[in-house]
Amino acid sequence: MNLQKLTVFLTLVETRKMTLTARKLGLSTPTVSFHIKSLEEDYGVKLFRTNAGGYRLTDVGEMLYHYAMQLSRVNQSLEKSVGDYKKGESGAIKLGASGVPAQLYMPELIHQLAERYPKIKVSLDVQTAPEIEKRLVLQELDCGLILETPKKEGDLVYEPFTTDNLVLAFSRTHPFAEGQSVEGIDLSGQILLVHRLSSSTGHFSESWFREQNLQVDLIQLDSVSTISKMLSYGKAVALISKKLIENEEHLTYFELPGEELERQIYFVYHRNIWKSPPFQYFQGLVGETKWT
Secondary structure, three states: OOHHHHHHHHHHHHHOOHHHHHHHHOOOHHHHHHHHHHHHHHHOOOOEEEEOOEEEEOHHHHHHHHHHHHHHHHHHHHHHHHHHHHHOOOOEEEEEEOHHHHHHOHHHHHHHHHHHOOOOEEEEEEOOHHHHHHHHHOOOOOEEEEEOOOOOOOOEEEEEEEEEEEEEEEEOOOHHHHOOOOOOOOOOOOEEEEEOOOOHHHHHHHHHHHHHOOOOEEEEEOOHHHHHHHHOOOOOEEEEEHHHHOOOOOEEEEEOOOHHHEEEEEEEEEOOOOOOHHHHHHHHHHHHOOOO
């Protein structure tokens, strides 16, 4: 049923007068009459009978009224749901992040988002940067924070967020802790921990290995916390985010030479994504917050 015809029909049932219906809906009386006649033609039945008391429903009109009320309630519920979604009062936002920004920045950003929009469902998918990019391209995620990857996806928008550096980290009980810099230390024979090579950190690590022509025992791990725990035993070193470990009391590190070890962190989203109010708020948080 046409929604305007539905509204006119229900209002006429309520007022019983063409003129009152027209006034209430802001229509002309002929327009109201036209919609009622059109509705009767649609169903091929007479919906109203008229007398001194105004317009009253016929039996079939009573039946139509029963279902029209149900349709009206469904439509009102739909409009409210859509309105709530557009205002950020319902719905969901699906975030993605690669390992470093997931641990460093997402907790605070999600906390602020949840404070502003407590009724929406927030989810976070933590994967490698290339995997997050794939999900963003498919629009399975709304937006994300990732470390830069070797190749940008054409369908995605990359907004610079902050930078991060790889350092050579180790325990304060490791023999390297007696040195002053990475120059002069011998990495041969060391157990070197890295995030899996399919990740952005892994890619940068691999580039550094080739440049240094290093032959080391390499262990790939998915968890940065696991890397930190293994370093604490004093038997291994790691290429890892400086920001992730610089406040770990049991660890220290050497800065590494080479501009290629500075990585850009991006706020990324599909260029055709609909920017809901929660999305816009989250994007604003990313853009306005100064991270060190």
